[in-house]
Amino acid sequence: MNFTRYNSTKVPRFLKTIAETSKPPLTKSKVVNKPFGLPVPILLNPKSNSKRSLRNEFLGSEAKEMRQRQLDHDIKHSPFYESKSFTNTNGKIFSPPISYFKADKSLFFPNFNGNVINGNETQIHKLFKDKVSLVRVFSTVSGEKCTETYFKSVDGVDYLKDYEQFEQVYPKAQVIDINIPIGWAKRLVVSLAKPGIKKSLPVSRQNTYFVLPDSLFSYDIKAELNCDNSCSGYIYLVDSEGRIRWATSGYASDSEKELLYKCLSGVTKELV
DSSP: OOOHHHTOOOOOOOHHHHHHHSSOOOSSOOEOOOOOOOOOOOBBBBBOOOOSSSSHHSSSSHHHHHHHHHHHHHHHHHHHHHHHHHHHHHTEEEESSSSSOOOOGGBBBOBOEEETSSSSSEEEEHTTTSSSSEEEEEHHHHHHHHGGGGOOTSSSTTTTHHHHHHHOOOEEEEEEEEEEOSSSHHHHHHHHHHHHHHHSSSSSHHHHEOOOOOGGSHHHHHHHOOOOTTSEEEEEOOOTTTTTEEEEESSSOHHHHHHHHHHHHHHTTOOO
16 A cells, blocks of 8 residues: 555644643753854844735734644643743753853844833843843743842852942943743733832843733744743843853752853953
8 A cells, every 4th residue: 555645644733732732841951052042133023014914914824823833832831841840950941051152153132122120112132232141031930039049159249139249240241131921910910010120120220121021032932042931040141242152041050150150251251
């Protein structure tokens, strides 16, 4: 019997979805040993083109496929899957590379326009200019706590609470926060908490603390950034051109903190 026709038959979408949802939670961290990110600094929220057909935007085949892939992602990344993966790996969804990536090999962090905690609108790649940035990305309290552990230096200084000390030690560096609450309830909580968040931050950080809608970071962007588990938190070392030079996730060990600041110093030396 000739099986060619059967082998070439396109796999139905629902079977692909079932295959994705059947994958077990992570049991160990993914290993990152090569640059990751975007090939170009894509602007995630450009101004809409008035000439674009709304029918094509919402009903076109490409839009339908994107919505289906988003649904597949959401089904797979259930609260149980993400929570269990977080527990199994101690939040370390991926382990950091042993050193920072070379500039000419590195890929980009996405670009976007967004409101910072003081109410101003800015573009993140404009903030990257002339600085080396430690970008914190988190969506939950557990994720935020993960990222905080990287700022408690080996000398016992908490750089987030004593940001002036951080600026003195690393005058060409800055911390950028990206808070992405998921779901209307969490968005409401964060929105109500904005005055308190602003009050807790030094003035120099109020223009680098973003609160963004989760719709801005689609499933494919999160996948490219290795940050598609909302329970964890992520740190990206980004150079002045917006390239990801090093990254990590989860709770920090002393050796990882030492590695982070070694990489920060190394990339900072490239600034002229």
